[in-house]
Amino acid sequence: MVVLRDGMCPGLSEELVVALRAADITTGTWVLINLFTLFNLALLAIRRVLLAQHTAFPVSGADLYEDLLSSTAILSTGNPSLDKLLDSGLYTGELTELAGGPGSGKTQVCFGVAVNISYQLKQSVIYVDSTGGLSASRLLQMLQAKSCNIEEQMEALQRIQVFPVFDIFSLLGCLHHFRCVGLQQASAGGGSVKAVIVDSVSAVISPILGGKQNEGMSMMMQVAGLLKTIAKDFNVAVLVTNTVTRDGNGQLKAGMGQTWSHVPRIRILLQRLERPGSTCSSVRTATLAKSSRQPCHLKEEFDLQCWGRSEEQLYGMSGKRKLENTEPS
Amino acid sequence: MTTTAKMTENGAQLFARLEGRRSLRDIEPHIFPDGAGPIQGDVVEFHGTEGSGKTETMYHLVTHCILPADRGGLEVEVMYVDTDYHFDMLRLVTVLEQRLGEDAKGEDSGAAVEPEERVRACLGRLFVVHCSSSVQLLLTLHYLENTFCSRPTLCLLVIDSISAFYWVDRSGGGESVAKQEANLRKCSELLDRLLRDYRIVVFATTHAIMRDYGHSAQADLAGMTPGPSEPTSSSSSWRQWSSSRASNFDKAYLSRAWQRLVTHRVLFSKGEVTKDRKQVFSAACTTTSTRGTKCSSFCVMEGGVQFL
DSSP: OOBOOTTSSTTOOHHHHHHHHHTTOOBHHHHHHTGGGOOOHHHHHHHHHHHHHHSOOOEEHHHHHHHHHHHOOEEOOSOHHHHHHTTSSEETTOEEEEEEOTTSSHHHHHHHHHHIIIIISOOEEEEEESSSOOOHHHHHHHHHHHOOOHHHHHHHHHTEEEEEOOSHHHHHHHHHHHHHHOHHHHOTTOSOEEEEEEETHHHHHGGGOSTTOSHHHHHHHHHHHHHHHHHHHTTOEEEEEEOEEEOTTSOEEESSHHHHHTSOSEEEEEEEOOOTTOSSOOEEEEEEEEOSSSOSOOEEEEEGGGGGSOHHHHHHHTTSSOOSOOOOO | OHHHHHOOOOHHHHHHHHHOOOOOTTSOTTTSOTTOSOOTTOEEEEEEOTTSSHHHHHHHHHHHHHSOGGGTOOOOEEEEEESSSOOOHHHHHHHHHHHHHHHHTTSOSOOSSOHHHHHHHHHTTEEEEEOOSHHHHHHHHHHHHHHHHHOTTEEEEEEETTTTTHHHHHHHTTTOHHHHTHHHHHHHHHHHHHHHHHOOEEEEEEEOOOOOTTSOOOHHHHTOOOOTTOOOOTTOOHHHHHHHHSOSOOOOOSOHHHHHHOOEEEEEEEEEEOTTSOEEEEEEEEESSSSSOEEEEEEEETTEEEEO
């Protein structure tokens, strides 16, 4: 709501604001909507300024396309199988969702993506941790596999900025802070931020959903709106994690209900592989559940340990389904 | 006085306004019943759950509008209002390039215009606006009135999606239903005026997010398979038919002012996966001017929607 205040625009003096308030007009919407009865030129000027400040302006499709071509970047996740599912990586300006049950590897994938972006691509990452599952020693372990140089490891770790949040209000506050202040100021590590990872968004939202209360749904949609605005305005890739439930036919689907299901652009379902004989396997299957670029239901298998291995081991093994250590080729 | 001061238009614009904008009656004969396609002043609502093909169909229709006439398009301008950052320009350009490419194959290879220039010319007929709240949507529609007035070839307004602010508005309105629906009601009234004054067509998508617990599934309708123009029993309303045919998420939850505006309603649902792993979607269209439902099925390929 646009509240009328003195000094907002050239015609809006203190006396006019008081006079309008006496007539019970406090917001700009009234001024804009009742334009047919407005003969006062001052009010028409107010209307012009309010429209200029608060409406959204149309952009020609050709300009938008040029803009997108020059500004969209594709960030590799570090795992070739995941990259194949995502059509070569995470696209900036989009919201990607990873859904999976407990122990399906969502946090490990988030770590792997953060490490890849900060070490390989040398860009900053903002990691919003809502489960307490972030382990700096695991990040260091992944980095140690990629490089032996302590300085490089420390530099890469510095580019990952962590924000712990444990309830919906601190998450909303954090996202508002990013939006108002800009991601560069929010991230102390320097360099340009290219990805925002929220692990997990269902941990703070699921407790407030349910029952007849509307506030939970409204806050969920506010989080969704903020994440998408941050992705588009700052040109970053946003990765969120979510839980899974089963629908009426027993199929796995992402949690948080029908309303959230419209929010992400790309959705990947992670599952453990049930293989007889291997109890502690690190192999997972990823299924593409929603995508605007590829046909759905594509499946890939990958090993969670691939981020913890060095380059020679990774490319010598083709990155898939190798549990035992092989000789680097 | 204010009306004349606001609506100055020159003679050409007045003539264009009186002559009328291009009709979209034949925009897609697969989806709309014969002879009942959307004409000036109609509002089409695309309703469906996530991943049921609404946005792909929207890209298909928008591409058909902005393509030049020598490529089989309508060559009209489209205003696309995007409320939840859903619009994927790269996907639209892929669909556009495929349509331009396959039409060019039938022509001589000595085309004077570059394919990129062609794409850019088509995209010049598309305008995109992002809105982030229902108040901003309302203000933007006010602002767009001038655009409609000054561009007589702008005949389609797409709002994707109009239900995006439902929960935020509902919580912001407190206990009073009238306050909760106030913004959407004002948007609907404004759209009504724009439709009457400027004779445009509006396409809007709504997300299916509410289950309809009040209707029991009708067993005889549940066994229906999609076919061309099969009339249902004459007493079925949209909701009864849809709750048995599609999933249960078809409750109409937006305000009555919006529901009164809608003249065509297309319900999307996911079908089964065919043998060659293609997902089939189905669209069922009901209109206020015809009886019965027009059903159609389609797949989504690389080049957009392909009807079966």
